[in-house]
Amino acid sequence: MEIEDFAKEYQSKTDEELLRLEVASEELTPEANVALRGELAKRQINGTDRLSAFREEETQRQTEQASDPGRLFSIYSIGRSRFGKGRYVYNSETGMERFTTTVFVIFLYFPLIPTGTYLAERKRGFFSNPTAFLEKLPLDWEQVLRVWVVAAGSLLALIWVFKLLPRLLYRP
Secondary structure, three states: OOHHHHHHHHHOOOHHHHHHHHHOHHHOOHHHHHHHHHHHHHOOOOOHHHHHHHHHHHHHHHHHHOOOOOOOOEEOOEEEEEEEEEEEEEEOOOOEEEEEEEEEEEEOOEEEEEEEEEEEEEEOOOOOOOOEEEEEEOOOHHHHHHHHHHHHHHHHHHHHHHHHHHHHHOOO
């Protein structure tokens, strides 16, 4: 991509998104960095005070993230787990994916009770990277229903297979 292409894309981003890119600027290409610094200067947010304040906020957010809602656990298939990926957005420049997900209380890996919907972010990679929960959102009932429908369908298919399997194996 050319500097002009990056500049056009950065014009549509919020100040917070630009500051987040600036914090991770070492991961950007030189052209992307030039365009980013130009957009920050145009918006007059390239001062060190604002950037250092944002870095402190990011550090605090990451600290709070350690005690996030989803300190997800599952012992013997009982606990909490997240399901679903709604409003998925992938940023190819930073390799970050952002989506909404719902945390459920699970029993035997079956999602029972939704405890909250969260805006989540993580770096896409070959191995699973930790998910950062950015904010709690109102419960997304559409996502909850989709998860329940898929889980119920899977459970019914499993029951049907186990009911049909003995008939297929022990046919006289």
